[in-house]
Amino acid sequence: MVGDGEGGSSSGSRTASGDSDVVRRERFSGGPAREFLSSLAADERIFDADLAVDRAHVVMLAERGIVANDEAGDILTALDIVEVAGHDDLPNGEDVHAAIETAVIEEIGPVGGKMHTARSRNDEVATCIRYRLREDLLDAVEATVTLREALLDVAAEHTETVMPGFTHLQPAQPTTVAHWCCSYAQALARDTARLLDAYERVNRSPLGAAAFAGTTFDVDRERVAALLGFDGVLENAMDASATRDFLVESVSALATLSTTLSGLAEDLVVFANKGYVALSDDYSSTSSIMPQKVNPDTLELVRATAGDASAGLNGLLTTLKGLPRAYNRDLQRATPHAWEAVDAVTHATDVAAGAVATADWPEEVLEDAASEGFSTATGVADLLAAGGLPFRTAHEIVAKASESGADYDAVAAAAEEVLDDPLSTYASREAVEAALDPVENVASRDSLGGPAPEAVAAHVERAGTELAEDAAALEARREALATANAALREEVNGYA
Structure with a gap:
């Protein structure tokens, strides 16, 4: 009886539990x-x-x-x-x-x-992602080309517009607007190259890999790749269906580009604060409460895009870390990081191009600011070193001169104190005063890559040639995809 009783109790408990299980199953099913x-x-x-x-x-x-x-x-x-x-x-x-x-x-x-x-969703989705991403990468390349063009246009116009240059945000040496523009155009050229390199590895077809181990059907993977405009196939079926390293490479290139953009935006925000550049109203906004303010809002958002892109790269790498071969559903969560990054960075690049192209550079304000903080000091030290002094001695003289002024008399007095020789022993008054003048100071730095007008003009010409080559490479890739798309449509029309 005890056994029957326990059995009865147990049976009743199972009934209650069973009802609960049904409720739970209904609640969470489907x-x-x-x-x-x-x-x-x-x-x-x-x-x-x-x-x-x-x-x-x-x-x-x-x-x-x-x-x-x-x-x-x-x-x-x-x-x-x-x-x-x-x-x-x-x-x-x-x-x-x-x-x-x-x-x-x-x-x-x-x-x-x-x-x-003869296919799986595994190779199908991998192919679709690559098919779309390659177009997005070309859009990003086009945006970098446009920004580089804007920078080089401004540079060509301002080869002789001197401006202050900074290190550690402290006045360092005078430079030119053109030299500043070219510094970013050169960095963006590398960003363009990285995106084009990533495109080459994105533009490979996984289709025909099936789930991960190929197919028993006599398929022609190369034919499908050609119909879709891919440059070839990823041969190993397991790698073809599973890998997302092409996403990592693409988002990494985009994150690097966004870092370049962030630096450019920060410079323009600081320059605007100091009155060195006037941004167009199209790329600024007014305060909702302070009517006198003009805020560089668009550039602040460009600057912030680097956080989005780097977060996307980190999210992508974290999702992919440690995944076993071959396909895992985690990959579904990996791809959105790439879409978000390419959209954000491409848009930010377009905005930066517009801001650069429409900005005004007040030449008189920039020239006045170019000599602040005794920024011509290095030029004077170089001049004394060229006259026979050890550079460290010349450095000491100019450093001492900076304590009392940034003019010829201060340098001459410092030279007498340090050397017991007149300054004229090593440099003429005319040469020193030229080195102290921001315009002459800039003109003297005509070595390859320097800010002198002739050096920058030559650089702008070379950079323009490189830009044209990248624009042609972009157009060739777009034309190849368009040709493949038209050929596919023609084949389809033969059946449909």
Whole structure:
């Protein structure tokens, strides 16, 4: 009886527990998990990419005799219908790839399922990401080209406009607006190169890798790659479907670009504060309470973009760290970091270009400021060293002169004190006064890469040639993609 009683009690407990289990299962079944897994909304960005990948794959399947020509025609026609309807009209699905396939099947019946023959969503999504990202990278390259052009235009106009130069935000040496512009144009040239390098590795096709171990079907991976405008395939199927190092490389290049932009923006914010540059109203705003203020808001946001990009890179690296081969669902969370970074940085680059192109540089204000803080001191020390003094002795003389003034008399008195010789032993009054003048001081630094007008003008010319080469490289890549897209459309029209 004791056993029966315990059994009865146990049975009652199971009933209550069973009811609770049912409630819990009903509460947590379906919806939350499906919503958490779904990337359909975010996949709108690769909707067109997926359609292109589907079309190229189906054309290849027909060419290889894996699906019949009429079946390929029905599938390709259905894909055109799906494209016209748009992403928002897709049926519910786990992602855009499954939703498009479902829409095709709803349009033409089960034969639509043949579209997925000899591939997996693993290689499909990797291909779609690369297909879209390469366009985004070219947009970023174009933005850097535009900013470099704006900087070089300003430089060509201001080769003789002297301005203060700084180290540690302290007056250091006079330079020119052109020299400052060229410093950023040169850095941006490297940013352009990094983006173009990343593009080369993005523009490789994973399609045909299937889940990670290839396929038993006699597919032609090179043909699909050519139809999609890729420069080739990623041969190893496991690496092809699993790797996202192309995202890391791309976001790293974007983060580096954003760091360049942040420095440029910071300089312009500081210059605006000191009255060295006047930003256009289109790139400034007024205070909501203080009517006299003009705030460099757009440049402050450009400066902040570096935080977005570096955070995206860190998020991407953290997501990818330690993932085993081959495919893991973590990768679904990796890609948005790239989209957010490329959008933010490209937009910031465009804004920076506009701010530079429309800014005014007050030449008289800049020249007056160029000699502040005895910024011509190094030129005087160089002059004395050229006259035969050890540079350290010349440095001592000019440092002592700076305690009492930044003129010839102060330098002459310091030389007498340090050397017991007149200053004229090492440099004429005329030469010293020229070195003390910001304009002459700048003109004397005509070595390669220096700020002298002739040196900067030569640099602007060389940088312009490099810029034209990068613009041509950009156009060639755009034309190659357009040619491939037209060729794919022609092949599709042969079936649909």
